[in-house]
Amino acid sequence: MKELICIVCPRGCILKVDAQKNVTGNLCSRGIDYAIQETTNPVRNLTTSIKVRNRPHTYVSVKTSAPVPKNKLLPMMEIINGLTVAAPTTIGQIVKANIMDLNINVIITKKID
Numbered sequence: 001m002k003e004l005i006c007i008v009c010p011r012g013c014i015l016k017v018d019a020q021k022n023v024t025g026n027l028c029s030r031g032i033d034y035a036i037q038e039t040t041n042p043v044r045n046l047t048t049s050i051k052v053r054n055r056p057h058t059y060v061s062v063k064t065s066a067p068v069p070k071n072k073l074l075p076m077m078e079i080i081n082g083l084t085v086a087a088p089t090t091i092g093q094i095v096k097a098n099i100m101d102l103n104i105n106v107i108i109t110k111k112i113d
């Protein structure tokens, strides 16, 4: 039996998942989806920032276009840490397509003129 806190909404239900993947403690069905995902293939959204190479001391925020498997987060961060972009930037601009062959893009989340 695994116990975890649902982070899908602020209620924070305490979920229990047994070996057969039966979920209890959820107040809505989203908790079931979360518990199954979290106990089989946990994923996280990755947000960080990268250097703007033509603007001294400037960074721009980026995020992944989809949640990333937890065991890929650290190697992915190492790749993203090496990325740079030139201003101007636009929201949604792809700075790295199909990172780690996961069909996930790294996209810019801030406009810099």
Ligand code: SF4
Residues within 6 Å of the ligand: 006, 007, 008, 009, 010, 011, 012, 013, 025, 026, 027, 028, 029, 030, 031, 032
């Ligand atoms: S189970 Fe439903 S109500 Fe409870 S925290 Fe998760 S999303 Fe919110």
